[in-house]
Amino acid sequence: MEAINKLSIGKKVIYYILLIIVAVYILFPFVWIFLTSIKMPSDITSFPPKFIFNATLDNYKNLFAIAQTGAAASTMNFPRYYLNSVIIAGFGTILSLIIGCGAGYALTRAEFKNEGSRENVGFTLLSFWFGPELAIILPLYVIYNRIGMIDKHITLILAYQLIGIPFVVWMSRSFFRDVPVSIEEASRIDGYSLIQTFRKITFPLVKSGLAATAVLTFIFQWNNFLFALVIGGRNTMPITTGALGFISYEAVLWGQMAAAIILSSVPQLILAMFVQQHMVRGLTFGAVKG
Amino acid sequence: MGGAREEKYSTSLLFKLKCFYHKTYKTIINKQSWSKKGGRVSLSKEMNKLSAKQIENNKLKYFLWPAILIPIFMGIIPFFTGLGLSFTSWRLAFRNIQFIGIQNYMTMFQNPDFWSAIRVTVIFSGLALFFEMLFGFLIGWLLSINLKGQSFFRSVILVPLMVAPVLSALMWKLMLPQHGVINYLLSFLGIEGVSWLANPSTALYSVVFVDCYIYIPFVAIIILAGFQSLPKEPYEAAAVDGAGKLFVFRRITLPLLTPLILLAFIFRFILSLKTFDILYATTGGGPGNVTTNLHLFAYLNTFKYGRGAISTSAVLLLFLFIFFVSKYLIVRWTKSTQYQ
Numbered sequence: 001m002e003a004i005n006k007l008s009i010g011k012k013v014i015y016y017i018l019l020i021i022v023a024v025y026i027l028f029p030f031v032w033i034f035l036t037s038i039k040m041p042s043d044i045t046s047f048p049p050k051f052i053f054n055a056t057l058d059n060y061k062n063l064f065a066i067a068q069t070g071a072a073a074s075t076m077n078f079p080r081y082y083l084n085s086v087i088i089a090g091f092g093t094i095l096s097l098i099i100g101c102g103a104g105y106a107l108t109r110a111e112f113k114n115e116g117s118r119e120n121v122g123f124t125l126l127s128f129w130f131g132p133e134l135a136i137i138l139p140l141y142v143i144y145n146r147i148g149m150i151d152k153h154i155t156l157i158l159a160y161q162l163i164g165i166p167f168v169v170w171m172s173r174s175f176f177r178d179v180p181v182s183i184e185e186a187s188r189i190d191g192y193s194l195i196q197t198f199r200k201i202t203f204p205l206v207k208s209g210l211a212a213t214a215v216l217t218f219i220f221q222w223n224n225f226l227f228a229l230v231i232g233g234r235n236t237m238p239i240t241t242g243a244l245g246f247i248s249y250e251a252v253l254w255g256q257m258a259a260a261i262i263l264s265s266v267p268q269l270i271l272a273m274f275v276q277q278h279m280v281r282g283l284t285f286g287a288v289k290g
Numbered sequence: 291m292g293g294a295r296e297e298k299y300s301t302s303l304l305f306k307l308k309c310f311y312h313k314t315y316k317t318i319i320n321k322q323s324w325s326k327k328g329g330r331v332s333l334s335k336e337m338n339k340l341s342a343k344q345i346e347n348n349k350l351k352y353f354l355w356p357a358i359l360i361p362i363f364m365g366i367i368p369f370f371t372g373l374g375l376s377f378t379s380w381r382l383a384f385r386n387i388q389f390i391g392i393q394n395y396m397t398m399f400q401n402p403d404f405w406s407a408i409r410v411t412v413i414f415s416g417l418a419l420f421f422e423m424l425f426g427f428l429i430g431w432l433l434s435i436n437l438k439g440q441s442f443f444r445s446v447i448l449v450p451l452m453v454a455p456v457l458s459a460l461m462w463k464l465m466l467p468q469h470g471v472i473n474y475l476l477s478f479l480g481i482e483g484v485s486w487l488a489n490p491s492t493a494l495y496s497v498v499f500v501d502c503y504i505y506i507p508f509v510a511i512i513i514l515a516g517f518q519s520l521p522k523e524p525y526e527a528a529a530v531d532g533a534g535k536l537f538v539f540r541r542i543t544l545p546l547l548t549p550l551i552l553l554a555f556i557f558r559f560i561l562s563l564k565t566f567d568i569l570y571a572t573t574g575g576g577p578g579n580v581t582t583n584l585h586l587f588a589y590l591n592t593f594k595y596g597r598g599a600i601s602t603s604a605v606l607l608l609f610l611f612i613f614f615v616s617k618y619l620i621v622r623w624t625k626s627t628q629y630q
Binding site: 015016018019022027036107125128137166169239243269288 | 349350351352353354357358360363364365367368369371372375380429432433437440442443445446447449450451452453455456457458460461462464465469470471474503507508512514515557560561564566567570571584585588589592598601602605608616
């Protein structure tokens with residue numbers, strides 16, 4: 001609004017102070033976790049907490065060293081968890097995108113006998129996101145346990161489609177809707193086939209939106225916890241459930257846990273920077289065009 | 291001269307041709323319903339081609355099938371299996387499953403832990419929702435003010451949303467113990483800290499706080515988007531009429547923001563009812579069961595006590611509640627956007 005010129009210096013200062021308080025509140029945990037991750041174990045538990053200390057990279061080294069030596073004392077295998085996360089979220093995202101975009105496009109453009117079925121398909125998909133996951137994942141656990149599909153990557157990837165597909169369908173639908181039908185009709189009349197129209201006319205228009213959708217799908221699948229907790233196992237444990245393993249009855253490996261948190265959240269923050277302008281839209285399933 | 295004229299003629303001919311194509315295309319769309327009834331529309335060659343294209347458009351529906359089939363296998367079949375299981379004696383350790391009718395539901399309603407879980411769900415969601423909406427609105431407004439460097443603050447606010455909630459929860463677990471950094475900082479304010487997550491009287495409020503940390507930004511950026519999309523005209527009109535600030539806020543800003551406030555409310559309301567990972571990572575439902583909400587109650591019942599069937603009953607109740615409430619809220623939301 002035009003208020004920019006009217007703001008007095010005093011008000012501006014107050015606003016900046018408030019904004020800085022918010023920023024500190026948001027960033028402090030990350031700074032603290034980062035500091036914890038480069039502390040020696042004795043410095044971590046000291047009270048009052050130390051802000052100045054001898055930095056060390058031991059925690060990061062230990063995260064990877066355990067896997068190499070295969071120490072019997074520790075069951076943690078951080079690189080494995082990381083790889084699992086990449087595999088599951090990576091392939092999960094690709095599958096969701098392929099299936100979800102097609103469905104999103106069909107929901108926007110195909111003609112339905114009954115207009116209501118368009119919304120019904122959409123809302124049914126959405127309810128997987130909104131409903132409590134255990135209602136689905138518990139019986140899924142029972143079924144998969146019977147047929148021996150527990151603790152396999154493909155199982156988790158398929159289960160993660162319940163997060164991916166609804167999201168991609170709703171997001172891509174909101175982007176496809178922005179493309180005027182008349183453009184597509186014109187290109188069809190000029191002789192392009194359905195596939196050609198999609199490839200040469202529609203796709204370039206929604207490309208950046210779909211890229212953002214892909215990134216957000218990856219982030220959501222990476223962040224998922226409950227699915228992996230119930231139907232994952234030793235072989236497929238992703239980082240979200242793996243990170244809990246640092247807390248055991250014997251000891252809490254705070255330093256390594258902090259290092260693991262830093263390592264597994266930094267890639268997402270970098271990815272998120274690329275899709276900032278689509279963030280609001282992504283978080284509201286395309287309801288708000290931020 | 292002649293050439294230019296010819297060109298003009300040819301373009302207009304092309305134009306007419308296109309119009310003709312377009313018309314036939316539209317008529318085919320219009321006549322399709324009629325032709326389905328059994329009648330046959332006589333089509334010229336061009337029309338045949340176009341109708342082929344039209345059929346291709348219907349082929350689009352095939353793209354829907356994978357997106358329907360996978361959720362059917364991974365979601366709908368398990369859901370109804372769960373419904374079936376809730377009427378049986380299923381336990382995690384046993385293989386034989388017997389039909390026992392609604393006995394699970396009766397046992398569940400007599401279980402004090404179940405009622406405690408409902409109480410926790412209501413308190414947790416209520417408190418989290420209240421603080422998230424309040425501070426989310428304030429921060430969203432603060433971020434919408436036109437100031438230098440605002441883009442930095444707008445990026446910072448997104449950080450908690452992108453990190454896995456379970457990892458954020460672990461961060462707070464690391465900072466909230468008796469000798470943690472938070473208590474150290476609080477001691478400067480003269481507040482004697484306790485072991486926030488382990489103390490039965492503070493645990494629930496602490497997890498609400500952690501939930502707020504993660505989801506206040508969610509509300510804030512939706513509200514921010516709302517502020518950014520406000521039209522100028524009503525404000526100019528109000529300024530001309532000399533309307534007071536409070537009046538402008540109540541009569542212009544708030545009504546214009548209502549759809550977005552409602553949207554943020556719906557999302558947070560539904561998602562906070564099924565909070566799981568934050569509670570599981572910070573307190574694991576304890577101490578005792580003071581932070582065990584319904585979702586966590588179902589999980590612990592299955593995997594800690596092996597009572598699978600009762601959990602499916604509990605979680606189905608939650609599902610039904612969320613389903614109907616969200617349907618109602620979404621209808622309300624669609625209405626509120628229509629009035630705009």
